[in-house]
Amino acid sequence: IYTDRAGYLQPGPQGFTWQVGREPIVGGFRSFFDGARAQGQTLDIDFRVVSRVMQGDDAAVDIGHFKLTVTPAQGQPQV
Numbered sequence: 001i002y003t004d005r006a007g008y009l010q011p012g013p014q015g016f017t018w019q020v021g022r023e024p025i026v027g028g029f030r031s032f033f034d035g036a037r038a039q040g041q042t043l044d045i046d047f048r049v050v051s052r053v054m055q056g057d058d059a060a061v062d063i064g065h066f067k068l069t070v071t072p073a074q075g076q077p078q079v
Helices: 024-038
Strands: 005-012 015-020 042-054 060-073
Touching: 005 024, 024 042, 024 060
Parallel strands: none
Antiparallel strands: 005 015, 042 060
16 A cells, blocks of 8 residues: 555654655554564554545545554453
């Protein structure tokens, strides 16, 4: 879904970080999921696009939200 020119506003504990390009975006998700897996957690993430604005023939801005479910190795899932 992400192109080489994609931009993504990555949420984090210190606020938001702007990422540009497929590799940094996918790498951010990979690092996040790998870190959780290393702690015995599982993650499930769902994205919901609530607004898509086309900007020409090959660009769009998606605005929406995500739902993240974290399931610890021992314990109940947290949404």
